[in-house]
Amino acid sequence: MAVLVIAPNERPDIWASYLRELAPELDIRIWPDTGDPDKIIYAVAWNPPAGILASFTNLKIIFSLGAGVDHLFKDPDFPTEVTISRVIDPYLTAGMREYVLLHVLKYHKNQPELDKQQRKHIWNSRENERLQSDERNIGILGLGILGTDCAKSLSALNFNVKGWSRSMKVIPGITCLTGLSGLNHLLNSSSILICLLPLTKDTEGILNFSLFSKLPKGAYLINAARGNHLIEKDLITCLDSGQLTHATLDVFRKEPLPKEHIFWDHDKITVTPHNASITDPRTVVYQILENIQRHLDAKPISNTVDIKNGY
Ligand code: NDP
Ligand code: OXD
Numbered sequence: 001m002a003v004l005v006i007a008p009n010e011r012p013d014i015w016a017s018y019l020r021e022l023a024p025e026l027d028i029r030i031w032p033d034t035g036d037p038d039k040i041i042y043a044v045a046w047n048p049p050a051g052i053l054a055s056f057t058n059l060k061i062i063f064s065l066g067a068g069v070d071h072l073f074k075d076p077d078f079p080t081e082v083t084i085s086r087v088i089d090p091y092l093t094a095g096m097r098e099y100v101l102l103h104v105l106k107y108h109k110n111q112p113e114l115d116k117q118q119r120k121h122i123w124n125s126r127e128n129e130r131l132q133s134d135e136r137n138i139g140i141l142g143l144g145i146l147g148t149d150c151a152k153s154l155s156a157l158n159f160n161v162k163g164w165s166r167s168m169k170v171i172p173g174i175t176c177l178t179g180l181s182g183l184n185h186l187l188n189s190s191s192i193l194i195c196l197l198p199l200t201k202d203t204e205g206i207l208n209f210s211l212f213s214k215l216p217k218g219a220y221l222i223n224a225a226r227g228n229h230l231i232e233k234d235l236i237t238c239l240d241s242g243q244l245t246h247a248t249l250d251v252f253r254k255e256p257l258p259k260e261h262i263f264w265d266h267d268k269i270t271v272t273p274h275n276a277s278i279t280d281p282r283t284v285v286y287q288i289l290e291n292i293q294r295h296l297d298a299k300p301i302s303n304t305v306d307i308k309n310g311y
Contacts, residue, residue, distance in 0.1 A: 002039040003292070004056070006031040007046040007065055011281075015044055015065070018285040026292070042292055050075040053082075061085060061295060063288045065279050067092060067146065069305050070199040070226060084305040085291050087279050093149045095277025099224055100150040100194055103248045103270070104159070107192050107220040108136055112246045112268070131191075133158040139190030141183075141206070142197040142225065143169050143176060144311075146277075150194065162186040187214035192222065198311030199226035209234035218245045224276040227252035232263075239268040250276040 003019060003026055005012040012030045019028045029035055031052065040056040046065035053059060054077040064072060064086040072078055106112070108131070117124055136159050140147045143165035155161045155173040162175040164186050169176040177186050187193070193215060197203045207223060208231040221244055223230055232253065238244040248270040249263060255274055263269050291301050305311060 001041045002027040002029050002035065003042040003044060004029050004031055004034060004040045005044045006048040006052060007044065008049070010046045010065060015281050015285070018281050019044070019289070022285060023289050023292075042295075044288060045072065047071045048075065051077045053077070054079045061291065061301060063291070064305070065284070067279075068198055068226065069311060070228075073310055080307050083301055084307065085287075085301050085303045086305050087284050087287070088145050088303045089279070089284050089287065091280050091283050092277050093145060096146045096196070096224060097149050097153050099250070099272075099276035100196075100222060101153060101157075103222050104138065104154060104192055104194070106248075107246065108133065108159075112270075116267075134160065136160065136191060137162065137189040138192045138194065139186040140164070141186075141193070141195045143171065143174075144196070144198070147194075147196040148174075150196065160189075162190065184214060187211060189216070190219065191216050192220045195221075195223045195225045195229055197225050197229060199228050200310035202310075204228050205231050207231065207235070209237060212238040212243055215243070217243055219243070220245055221247040221249075223247070224250045227255065235269075236262065236266070239266070244268070246270070248272070250274055 005015045005028065007015060016028050016030050019026065034040065037056050038058055041058055042061050042063065043053060043056065043059060044063045044065060053062065053075065059079060059082050061083045062072060064084060067087050069084055069086050072084060138154055138159050138161050140151050140161065140163040143151060143163040147163055148171060151161045151163045151171060151174045162177060164177045164183050166178065168178050195207060197206065207229045212234060235247055239247065246268045250272045251274055257263060257271060263271055287303065294301055
């Protein structure tokens with residue numbers, strides 16, 4: 001029985017060394033040094049090359065090294081009979097909370113405009129109408145682990161928060177919405193829109209011209225979910241027309257963002273390098289090992305993904 005770490009470009013040696021240190025009895029291997037493929041029962045994976053996972057015929061559990069699992073499903077040969085366990089981790093959640101609060105507060109305090117003023121040596125403290133936090137409506141697409149935490153944190157700062165999910169939620173202090181009418185209701189009022197949806201066939205391209213047009217004029221966008229949620233040319237159109245004032249993007253259709261991409265130099269776009277929140281091996285290694293033990297003890301695995309729903 002062996003555990004294979006398949007995470008090209010994501011420090012597979014670090015994951016392997018934490019696993020070996022905490023569970024010396026396990027046979028930990030790093031792809032492509034797979035050894036006998038029939039021995040691979042567990043895979044610890046991030047962006048595995050297509051077709052690799054299907055070659056391990058005794059594979060039982062794939063541990064996604066992120067909260068998102070779209071990196072697995074983009075493999076046309078993905079072995080759908082295995083169990084997927086994803087990252088749900090307080091430090092990952094905290095990282096996203098910090099990112100979202102940072103960028104919401106920047107927008108709420110009009111920082112992009114103040115940055116422009118500084119570059120022109122303009123001292124103007126009264127140029128823009130200032131909203132109080134309880135006058136600011138914020139919409140969050142996705143009320144899962146990350147969206148719910150961000151919603152509660154923003155609500156604790158007195159913002160009016162609406163959230164949208166597939167199933168109906170009840171979260172004190174948050175207006176929870178579902179369906180198309182719920183989405184439209186959220187969009188109509190949200191001057192800051194945050195995307196924390198998983199990437200699935202239903203959510204791909206959701207951040208498009210039609211959706212942006214339903215926001216109040218001059219709204220702000222924060223996309224920390226996946227690049228394929230966004231129709232890039234629609235964002236540029238809406239920034240150019242003033243329908244959107246500014247966008248903060250952590251995720252992109254192609255990562256790393258190509259050097260020549262228009263987003264880099266657009267003065268209404270903030271680019272961050274997919275580091276809104278990063279899985280920390282020091283904490284997440286424990287949930288992997290605990291789940292391996294659960295599997296060995298024939299107990300239910302935690303943080304599993306519904307393969308049918310794609311998240
Ligand atoms: P969860 O699975 O916990 O939550 C997903 C939420 O989206 C749920 O509320 C779900 O609804 C909702 N949802 C899914 N599909 C739809 C749909 N078609 N319509 C409406 N709502 C929908 O995910 P997490 O909160 O843990 O993570 C969200 C995403 O954040 C990840 O998939 C990943 O892409 C991204 N991420 C980005 C990081 C970064 O550094 N940039 C770091 C970590 C994650 P319901 O509750 O009803 O199921
Ligand atoms: C994740 C990510 O899904 O890092 O965890 O994007």
